[in-house]
Amino acid sequence: MSARSSRTQRTTPKPFSGAPSTDAAWCPWRYARRRPVNAIPLGAQRPVLRVLFICSQNRLRSPTAEQIFASWEGIEVASAGLANEAQNPVTPELLAWAQLIFVMEKAHRSKLAKKFRAHLRDKRVVCLDIPDEYRYMDPALVALLKTKVPRHLPAA
Numbered sequence: 001m002s003a004r005s006s007r008t009q010r011t012t013p014k015p016f017s018g019a020p021s022t023d024a025a026w027c028p029w030r031y032a033r034r035r036p037v038n039a040i041p042l043g044a045q046r047p048v049l050r051v052l053f054i055c056s057q058n059r060l061r062s063p064t065a066e067q068i069f070a071s072w073e074g075i076e077v078a079s080a081g082l083a084n085e086a087q088n089p090v091t092p093e094l095l096a097w098a099q100l101i102f103v104m105e106k107a108h109r110s111k112l113a114k115k116f117r118a119h120l121r122d123k124r125v126v127c128l129d130i131p132d133e134y135r136y137m138d139p140a141l142v143a144l145l146k147t148k149v150p151r152h153l154p155a156a
Helices: 061-069 092-097 106-120 139-148
Strands: 049-055 075-081 100-103 124-127
Touching (some): 049 061, 049 092, 049 106, 061 075, 075 092, 092 106, 100 106
Parallel strands (some): 049 075, 100 124
């Protein structure tokens, strides 16, 4: 026998066969379990960003934006209008729901801040500078929205 005892001798690792090992000394996945994993478990849902599109009447621009981005991965969308006679008027509840707010014009941002200042704390409001000269689902409007909005959304 050699000068080393059998306890201190190094053993060569066994090739991994895919089957669980009964050998307590060699277990290739033994240490991997201790590492923290930042991945989302299977079946768990990814966090969703709630986006609100606002225009004046909620008839043309914001419903178009809602329609375009409704199928985008990772976001939920809604639209509303600032006018009292809007199809879906802006409410404090809708602002509380939204995490990101898009307005079509600078005047919308000002009016929103005037009417709902207390409800806009910690909210990001982005002005798209899209004038009121488009029809619902107008191809030019769709193209404009698809170039201006995605840079503010999370990558899919």
